[in-house]
Amino acid sequence: MPAFLTRTSRRLLLLALAPICAGLALTDYDPATAQSVVVKTVVHHGVQNSQEMTRPLADTSPAPKAQPIALAPSHIVHRQNLKPVGYAPLDGGPASVPGAREDSAESSVEALTGKAVLRSEVAYVQDIGSDAILYDKNGDEVRPIASISKLMTALVVTDARQPMDEIIQVTDADVDRLRYSRSRLRVGTELSRADLLHLALMSSENRAAHALGRNYPGGLPAFVRAMNDKARALGMRNTHFVEPTGLSSENVSSPRDLVKLLQAVSKQPIIHRYTTDDHYEVTIAGGRRIAYNNTNRLVRNDNWNIKISKTGFINEAGECLVMLTRIEGRDLAIVLLNSSGRYSRIGDAVRLRKVVENASSIAML
Numbered sequence: 307m308p309a310f311l312t313r314t315s316r317r318l319l320l321l322a323l324a325p326i327c328a329g330l331a332l333t334d335y336d337p338a339t340a341q342s343v344v345v346k347t348v349v350h351h352g353v354q355n356s357q358e359m360t361r362p363l364a365d366t367s368p369a370p371k372a373q374p375i376a377l378a379p380s381h382i383v384h385r386q387n388l389k390p391v392g393y394a395p396l397d398g399g400p401a402s403v404p405g406a407r408e409d410s411a412e413s414s415v416e417a418l419t420g421k422a423v424l425r426s427e428v429a430y431v432q433d434i435g436s437d438a439i440l441y442d443k444n445g446d447e448v449r450p451i452a453s454i455s456k457l458m459t460a461l462v463v464t465d466a467r468q469p470m471d472e473i474i475q476v477t478d479a480d481v482d483r484l485r486y487s488r489s490r491l492r493v494g495t496e497l498s499r500a501d502l503l504h505l506a507l508m509s510s511e512n513r514a515a516h517a518l519g520r521n522y523p524g525g526l527p528a529f530v531r532a533m534n535d536k537a538r539a540l541g542m543r544n545t546h547f548v549e550p551t552g553l554s555s556e557n558v559s560s561p562r563d564l565v566k567l568l569q570a571v572s573k574q575p576i577i578h579r580y581t582t583d584d585h586y587e588v589t590i591a592g593g594r595r596i597a598y599n600n601t602n603r604l605v606r607n608d609n610w611n612i613k614i615s616k617t618g619f620i621n622e623a624g625e626c627l628v629m630l631t632r633i634e635g636r637d638l639a640i641v642l643l644n645s646s647g648r649y650s651r652i653g654d655a656v657r658l659r660k661v662v663e664n665a666s667s668i669a670m671l
């Protein structure tokens with residue numbers, strides 16, 4: 307303290323410097339902290355706050371250490387009740403929304419699904435016109451499809467545009483040595499390609515289906531490749547074939563894939579006619595006639611308007627039925643897999659029709 311100051315002057319100077327000295331001694335000055343405070347002040351108030359903070363002389367407690375304010379990156383936003391982001395799949399299909407539900411559609415499916423007690427482990431109904439799913443029980447499961455495979459067999463045959471009047475002979479190679487299923491087409495029987503396709507689709511004749519595949523350009527291996535190529539082209543990603551009859555349990559698909567197959571075969575008039583015929587006769591050697599009936603009894607029912615029909619059965623697949631039918635003015639695809647009981651698939655189809663009809667009646671009220 308300079309000597310020339312009087313005692314009174316020194317006392318007044320000390321009183322004036324006391325607050326400043328106390329602040330310097332008790333406060334950690336941090337430029338980063340100061341900068342953060344300024345940034346916060348600018349963001350929230352638009353102008354820098356110039357108010358001075360003073361401490362009473364009598365307050366000698368240490369000032370709390372200021373904490374730096376971390377600025378969050380600008381692209382991160384935390385907000386409640388945001389709609390989930392939609393992600394478009396790589397194949398260009400419709401965008402999906404993780405965790406989101408279309409409440410009206412979902413509730414409609416759940417409501418209908420709960421109104422029918424079915425014996426089929428897999429049951430799926432879809433409106434072809436609107437793509438609306440009307441009934442869904444295990445609709446994404448991949449299962450053996452048995453003779454439903456013959457729809458793809460027919461599609462490959464029609465796509466190949468081979469002469470339908472060409473005569474094909476049933477040979478020993480067409481005999482089923484996997485399950486030893488029965489056939490009325492003896493080895494040596496000669497029928498046209500059209501007749502073989504008719505029997506394969508309407509009566510699920512296995513030797514007929516195998517003979518069609520065997521007489522494809524490149525033989526049976528090329529035919530099976532064509533079946534799988536066609537499945538991929540149709541977007542049937544959960545489908546695989548190893549032979550043309552469906553006798554192998556390695557012929558598998560999902561209900562959603564089978565709807566795509568039904569849509570594809572419905573564009574072929576010959577497949578529509580052969581799958582929905584009630585009765586057909588062929589003439590074999592010696593002039594003997596063999597009569598065949600459709601394996602789906604519903605095609606004989608005038609109350610049903612069926613455009614495509616195919617049944618199937620092996621032990622691993624259970625009783626199977628797929629149809630494209632018109633109900634209440636709508637084209638509906640019905641898929642029933644692994645039903646227990648000889649007529650259970652027919653009963654399930656009838657029950658599903660009643661559920662759809664009742665739902666349509668209620669909607670019109």
